[in-house]
Amino acid sequence: MSFVIILIKASLIYGGLLGTAAAMTLAERKISAWMQLRIGPNRVGPGGVLQPLADGVKFIFKEEVTPDGANKGLFRLGPIMAAAPAMLTIAVIPFAGETTIFGIDFGLLSLTDLDIGLLFVLALSGLSVYGVILGGWASNSKYSLLGGLRASAQMVSYELSLIMTALTVVALSGSMNLREIVEVQNTGNFLDWHCFTPVVGQVGLILFVITTFAETNRHPFDFAECEPELVGGFHTEYSSMKFALFFLGEYCAMTVMACLTTVLFLGGYSVPFWEDAPWIVQVGTFMTKTAFFLFLFIWVRWTLPRFRYDQLMNLGWKIFFPIALANLLLAGAVISLS
Template sequence: MSGVDILMVVLRLAFAILVPLTFIVIFVWMERRGASYIQDRSGPNRANVGGFTLGGLVQPVADAVKLIFKEDLTPGHIRNKFYFMLAPAIVFAAALLTFAVVPFADDITIGDKTYMMQGIPMDVGILWFLGIAGFAVYGIILAGWSSHNKFAMLGGLRATAQVISYEIPLALAVIALLGVYGSVHLNDMVRYQGELLWGFVPAWGIVVQPIGFLLFMITAVAEANRTPFDIAEGESEIVAGYFTEYSSMKFALFFMGEYVAMFVSSAIIVTLYFGGYHIPWLNTETLRENATTVAQTLLVLVPLFFAMFILWMRKNSRCHYDRPNDPRVREANVLTVVFIGLAAAIELVLLLALSMGLGEMGAQILTMIIQIIVFILKTFLVGFLYVWIRWTLPRFRYDTLQLLGWKILLPIALVNIIVTAVVVLSLQ
């Protein structure tokens, strides 16, 4: 392997591992901020380092420190300690591995080699997601069985029945989508969505498969065990379900696995239905051909964005009552300097790139950076939809959940496949 090959492998793996782990912190923060906003109450505004709360981002760090140093208890009645410890690792690993084939930018060509911008460069695409995502339920089953606890066992059984019920309509929604895209490769699907329908409408999956999107969104929430589908851990009925007996870092792995699964589901939804890393009306070829114009536009937009963000931050970073030496104001002053410095650094890089000439390689790198930012932003917004659903809808009863999966979603998914097949064949 050449040096470039090694560098690309390291960069892709680093992105595929570090970004989902980083989003655990971001989604935990968004969960709490979203809950406080929807329920009109205070959010994470107490945990701080030297008086800096960073808008609540210190709270997930405090949670991590607490769980790391919390006493790890293993009850004496555990049926099998090996499987008891293996279960959370399976849940977390399955969620993390699912992201390995999600493209976060279009392919890059260096010399005579083309590199796929995904963690593991495989062509199996969506089949990898369908195959690996279902493995998480094995960890849940092992957790329920090995805990030797009736509440944990009930949680494991509920999770098993739920996965069976919702994997079928999820797979059928994907089958209908494959009929439109004609490929299982996720990057081919994203490229298809970079085109235009009738010359002006982006060919996003949500446009060509609106019913499929609703099916996939509902089943993805159920697969991630998120409210209103969290009957496997319903605290009002079975204490905490399959992780009732878990504490410390073993509990943290279940906790982290849920948010990694939430991130991966959001990334898959973005890839299948919201154009992936594409900007509407600006596909990869358009960005690369107009790289200089794009860089000049960014020179204007970057300072405007940071100026608006700083003004918003300074307006909201203060107490609602008169408070001498308000620590939030002091924090906003420091962060203002940091963001101004960041904006200046980005402007300097853009000016240097324009003065030296972007060239073909520079155009590819600029396009890749823009597409990664767009992909992450879209994933963040879909993740907020998960939070919105959780703090808006109540938990389903077990029988209602099964009725929804088998008697409503499954027939709709079958009809959607038939209608899609008829339309695709008639247009050929």
Template structure:
């Protein structure tokens, strides 16, 4: 089969899956939050409310597009795109499963690309998502939006440091920046070789830092409803708002996938080293799905932090801990 065609098929399947998963996640967020509050959640559109995201999408399309007075129209339009695109680009390097053979056609490894510097790509592109938030906040010409954007930028930069340092620990363990190599190094059939057991502290810091990085509860200072009336996207409506939403949920899904890949061995099946690809894919979905659920679970459990507490946690707790963790990891690797 034409290799170009194979890449095209893989890309469209993975991006379709990502957008579908993001849509499903908006539904899951509402369903789980409802269940945790002893409610039913959306159950009118389709069976068990499964078509609710579709209804939401149609609603978004038919809403009126507003641009506030005095706002910079170009940057106002650019911001949602800058928020959604980096979040969706990062999924390109996530390895979902091993070699896929379907209908007698060898599709190769199930990921859009196995980049040599996959982790670096992910961190670099992921770091760009902060622009959507800041520029959106600034371009809205509203003080609440501006405050939300400022907070988001400070928060995301602070936690990106810890996040990168933790990723470095895992990279040092494997000796590769390729996410597939990191997965394969953990795919020994023995779950104890997963990084979560050799790097428990790193795992903990990473999971918490992903919450801050994606602006989710309990660190959602960018959109803090009670003080900032939704922060950077207060002034947005219609599909522009939907793009911000899509960006947020895609970022969550990518972060869940990344946590599963870095610490839980990605698609490696416990006690079955060379499982067929669909079992690997199922395992991956189970692991990533758990972390995606964790995002929702924590959101509907914990109250919001205060902003100074957030900064204190990021700079005075996580950064030293991450540095110490990196130091110990390096020492152990060089001595072993």
């Protein structure tokens, strides 16, 4: 029985994740169009809602090109490494509390309830950069190589502040278990959400969101792609479904990171003024909060120009890292004083 329940949960969560990723490709194009006073894709289906489907079909039927001199094994591994970690990390995100549907006890609405959930997410999302590096290295192209190189340097300078900021939340809630982090914030009073912790919460939230952009290779930190200088960066040589996998990986990573931000700072599935809301309300709340961050990803992308490479290094090491460290210290001080 429990096996069936896990199977149901897995298919729902992964279906949801892939659906979100597909919807995000459309949302990206639509919102960018709106911001530039255009209309955006509107030919496939009513209002263009079937565009991701058409894109998918197109990707499948495209010719797969493996460049001459490419390292075939690594070349194939690249897209998998880019997409798989992002899809794995969704397993520990709790979408709602204890759930009973039609008298069947579904337990916590997440695939697993790891005690080191946060560590699991951070470790795996750190792994996803290997996809970019491998893809860049194996392509046997200077543009790809530069893209991969940048991705690795960027990851080193950003992961640190990201983890420091996540640690702040761990310190505040006293657990690495994502369910417990949410439960600490789920008191019916939304001022208990970590983003409303004076100073520490706000600085942490802003820092975390910014580093998330770097983590997922999104604007304004997408040096690994960087069309004007590097053609397409690490995925210059990729075509067909391999390219689509990179894309899928990016959007899945965005979704997971948006979920994580929600869990860490916005109280996950906790509904304001309603401590034990029914699961459907909790899931709805969770999705609304996540949707905001997903929108933020797109919003920022179409607002800011790309940073310069050295500016990113400056920002990462000289500004974000000290701030994240100070923030962690401050969080420690707040906890020991209260």
